[in-house]
Amino acid sequence: xxxxxxxxxxxxxxxxxxxxxxxxxxxxxxxxxxxxxxxxxxxxxxxxxxxxxxxxxxxxxxxxxxxxxxxxxxxxxxxxxxxxxxxxxxxxxxxxxxxxxxxxxxxxxxxxxxxxxxxxxxxxxxxxxxxxxxxxxxxxxxxxxxxxxxxxxxxxxxxxxxxxxxxxxxxxxxxxxxxxxxxxxxxxxxxxxxxxxxxxxxxxxxxxxxxxxxxxxxxxxxxxxxxxxxxxxxxxxxxxxxxxxxxxxxxxxxxxxxxxx
Numbered sequence: 001x002x003x004x005x006x007x008x009x010x011x012x013x014x015x016x017x018x019x020x021x022x023x024x025x026x027x028x029x030x031x032x033x034x035x036x037x038x039x040x041x042x043x044x045x046x047x048x049x050x051x052x053x054x055x056x057x058x059x060x061x062x063x064x065x066x067x068x069x070x071x072x073x074x075x076x077x078x079x080x081x082x083x084x085x086x087x088x089x090x091x092x093x094x095x096x097x098x099x100x101x102x103x104x105x106x107x108x109x110x111x112x113x114x115x116x117x118x119x120x121x122x123x124x125x126x127x128x129x130x131x132x133x134x135x136x137x138x139x140x141x142x143x144x145x146x147x148x149x150x151x152x153x154x155x156x157x158x159x160x161x162x163x164x165x166x167x168x169x170x171x172x173x174x175x176x177x178x179x180x181x182x183x184x185x186x187x188x189x190x191x192x193x194x195x196x197x198x199x200x201x202x203x204x205x206x207x208x209x210x211x212x213x214x215x216x217x218x219x220x221x222x223x224x225x226x227x228x229x230x231x232x233x234x235x236x237x238x239x240x241x242x243x244x245x246x247x248x249x250x251x252x253x254x255x256x257x258x259x260x261x
Contacts, residue, residue: 013115015123022119029112032234036241043244044088049251050244054167055177056160057244058184061153063087098150101143103196104233144197154192157185174260177246184236184243191232194225 016022043050043059050057051069063070065079066087075085099105110116117124132140164178192198203209203219210216225232249255 012123013125014118016119016121018119018121022122026112026115026118029108032237033109033112036237039241040092040244043241043248044086044092045084046248047084047086047088049248050087052177052247052250052257054163055181055247055250055257056163057247058157058160058181058188058240059092059244060087061160062091062156064090094146094149095153098143098146098192099233099237101140101146102233103143104230106140144201147192147195147197150192150195151198154185154189157181157188161185175257176260177250177257179260180243180246184239187232187236187239190225191229191236193222194227194229194232195222196226196229198222199226 014023040059043057047066050060050063051067056063060066064087065072065074065076066085067074070087079085111118115125130137132138161178161181161184164181165174166172199219199222202215202222206212206215209219246255250257
C-alpha cells in the first residue's frame with residue numbers, strides 16, 4: 001500500500017504541509033464541547049425546574065439535597081450561606097470527572113482547546129512536550145476510579161427512567177418524556193460500558209481469553225461498544241443536555257409532555 005509522508009513544518013503555529021482543511025475537526029469539537037459546558041453550567045446554577053412529575057433531570061440525579069423529594073431533604077443548614085446552592089453542584093463532579101478524564105475526550109479537547117497539537121502534522125504553539133507525567137495532567141490517571149462511579153450513576157439513572165414510566169398517579173404511562181429518559185440512560189450506558197478502562201479491567205489481566213468464556217463474552221461486548229466510543233461520547237453528551245432541557249421546558253409549562261399510551 002503506498003504511503004505519503006506529510007512533514008511537519010516546525011517553528012510556526014498552524015504551519016503544515018497538509019492540503020486538507022485540518023482545522024474543521026478541532027473547531028467542531030470546540031463549538032460542541034463549548035456549547036455543552038455553557039449550557040450545563042447555566043442549568044446547574046438555576047437550581048430549579050429540574051423536576052416534572054416523575055421526571056428528574058440527569059444533571060440533578062441523584063438529588064441529595066434541595067427539595068422534599070431529595071434523598072436527605074432540602075438545603076442543609078450547614079451549607080455556607082455565601083455560596084450559591086444547587087443540587088446539581090453536589091453530584092455533577094462525578095460524571096463530569098469521568099468525561100474530562102476520558103481517553104477519547106482528552107485527545108479531543110487537547111486539540112480543540114489547547115492546540116496540543118491542533119491536529120496531526122500541524123505546528124504547535126509550544127516547542128516542548130511533557131505528556132501526562134507531571135502535574136496537573138498526571139491527575140488524568142484517576143479516570144479508572146471515575147469509571148467506577150459512572151457505573152453507579154447508570155444504575156441511578158436507570159431507576160429514574162423506570163420512574164418515568166411507572167410513577168404516575170394513575171399507573172403506567174408511556175410519554176415522550178419517558179422515552180427521552182430511557183434513551184438517555186441507554187446512550188450513557190453504551191458510552192460508559194465502552195470505556196477503555198473497563199475494557200482493560202475485564203480483559204487486560206488475561207493473555208489468553210479462550211479459557212474464560214464468560215470473561216471473553218464480556219470482553220467482546222465491551223470491545224464492541226469501545227469501537228464506537230467516540231460516537232456514544234457525543235450522542236450521550238448531546239442527549240444529557242437535551243434531557244435536562246426537555247424536563248426544564250415541561251416544568252416551566254412551555255412544552256407539553258404528550259402521553260402515547
